[in-house]
Amino acid sequence: MRRRWVGAILALAFGLGACTAAADPTPGPTRSRSATAPPTAPSASPTPRARVTIAYVEAAELEAPGDRIAPAFQGAKLAIATAAILGDLPVEVELRPVDTGGDVPGTLEVAAELARDPEVVAAIAAPGLPWQAALGDALGAAGVPWVSLSGSGVDLGSRGWDSWRRLIPDQRAEGRALGRLVRGLRGAEQGLCVLEEVGVPAGRLLDAAVRTAGLPVRLWSRLEEADVATAEEAVRASGCGVVVWAGEGALGAALRRRFAEAGLRRLPFVGTGRIRGPGFLEAAGGPAEGVLAVGACADVSTSTALPAQRFIQDYQAEFGLPPGPCAVEGWDAARLLIAAVREGATDRRSLASALAAMGSFDGLARTYRFTRGGDLSQPVEAVRAYQVEGGRWLERPG
Numbered sequence: 001m002r003r004r005w006v007g008a009i010l011a012l013a014f015g016l017g018a019c020t021a022a023a024d025p026t027p028g029p030t031r032s033r034s035a036t037a038p039p040t041a042p043s044a045s046p047t048p049r050a051r052v053t054i055a056y057v058e059a060a061e062l063e064a065p066g067d068r069i070a071p072a073f074q075g076a077k078l079a080i081a082t083a084a085i086l087g088d089l090p091v092e093v094e095l096r097p098v099d100t101g102g103d104v105p106g107t108l109e110v111a112a113e114l115a116r117d118p119e120v121v122a123a124i125a126a127p128g129l130p131w132q133a134a135l136g137d138a139l140g141a142a143g144v145p146w147v148s149l150s151g152s153g154v155d156l157g158s159r160g161w162d163s164w165r166r167l168i169p170d171q172r173a174e175g176r177a178l179g180r181l182v183r184g185l186r187g188a189e190q191g192l193c194v195l196e197e198v199g200v201p202a203g204r205l206l207d208a209a210v211r212t213a214g215l216p217v218r219l220w221s222r223l224e225e226a227d228v229a230t231a232e233e234a235v236r237a238s239g240c241g242v243v244v245w246a247g248e249g250a251l252g253a254a255l256r257r258r259f260a261e262a263g264l265r266r267l268p269f270v271g272t273g274r275i276r277g278p279g280f281l282e283a284a285g286g287p288a289e290g291v292l293a294v295g296a297c298a299d300v301s302t303s304t305a306l307p308a309q310r311f312i313q314d315y316q317a318e319f320g321l322p323p324g325p326c327a328v329e330g331w332d333a334a335r336l337l338i339a340a341v342r343e344g345a346t347d348r349r350s351l352a353s354a355l356a357a358m359g360s361f362d363g364l365a366r367t368y369r370f371t372r373g374g375d376l377s378q379p380v381e382a383v384r385a386y387q388v389e390g391g392r393w394l395e396r397p398g
Helices: 066-084 105-115 132-142 173-182 203-213 225-238 247-262 278-284 306-319 327-340 348-358
Strands: 010-013 051-058 092-099 118-127 146-148 165-166 193-198 217-223 242-246 270-271 294-295 358-361 367-369 384-389 390-393
Touching: 010 203, 051 066, 051 105, 051 327, 066 092, 066 306, 066 327, 092 105, 092 327, 105 118, 105 132, 105 146, 118 247, 118 327, 118 348, 132 146, 146 327, 146 367, 173 203, 173 270, 173 294, 193 203, 193 225, 193 247, 193 327, 203 242, 217 225, 225 247, 247 278, 306 327, 327 348, 327 358
Parallel strands: 051 092, 051 118, 118 146, 146 165, 193 217, 193 242, 242 270, 270 294
Antiparallel strands: 010 092, 294 384, 358 367, 384 390
16 A cells, blocks of 8 residues: 555544543543442443544655644644643544655545545645645545645646635745745846755746746756755856755755855845755854745744744643744644534535635634635735844744
């Protein structure tokens, strides 16, 4: 079997009994009997409550789990745990991760497995998940509603799905936002050096960025770790005014350090959301200062709003580290589904109807507004711009 469940199943019970001090911590029927009951009469056992599963569909082989997959999963897990404390849901819920392997056959196999499992009532697509068109077609045919945290795939809202919602701007929208940012930078008129990391799918994003920027491209190169010195020499020879990096944080940090050592520290360096994690900051060190990035995921670390502060505190208490990229969107995705469950949508059909009728949702990251087809409306405006200041990623105003 290509499909494989990932990690331990995270069963999180919902209901009033789960949060009362007198509740039996072990599941199952009560075995004690009343002292006044006839000796031969069995004790009354509580009726087992229904359980539903939300599948968390990921492709860990293509997306470094610690970068965005794990924070989003942890955000969703925290949302479910928080709802469990309230104890007002009519069913037990579990969040179950499953890996597609990152290819079409694996994606279709996972979708078929989810369709056959009667406990699976909804799915969440993890950040970076590819082949969403194939996944959505299969889940739609099976009547499984889902929420996407992946920017992979464009024009998905035109595929006729009515029981899905996407909370993340797609790659084309992220590229357009990147192009707008680059166009306004000092030295941009000298042209762009576009650097890609081998194995990182970013073609659609970069095409949109270059078209939107409307600037000449002096260099376009695909790199591996061993190419850092060669890339620095090529960038210097090109005379470009801005470097655009589409790759992971580790290689991006190596490039930035190399540029700084070669006297190119003042050359604007702009990345995609893949570099906007703690790994880049730690690896790049001082040369990270001033680096820019766009990102489809929100960062509430500097927010003074009480809900954001509570989320940060609870996340750190539960997982021992600050919320990473897309943790907030994971929280929002689970809360979106939990809100429907709380209103009695406890099966695929009722959850699908709830999503189909949802025109907007007030989340922690933002108020999400959806097109009739389920995609984000005005996705370019949902992309954030960040800059490293004082060793931290801070959101740029505007």
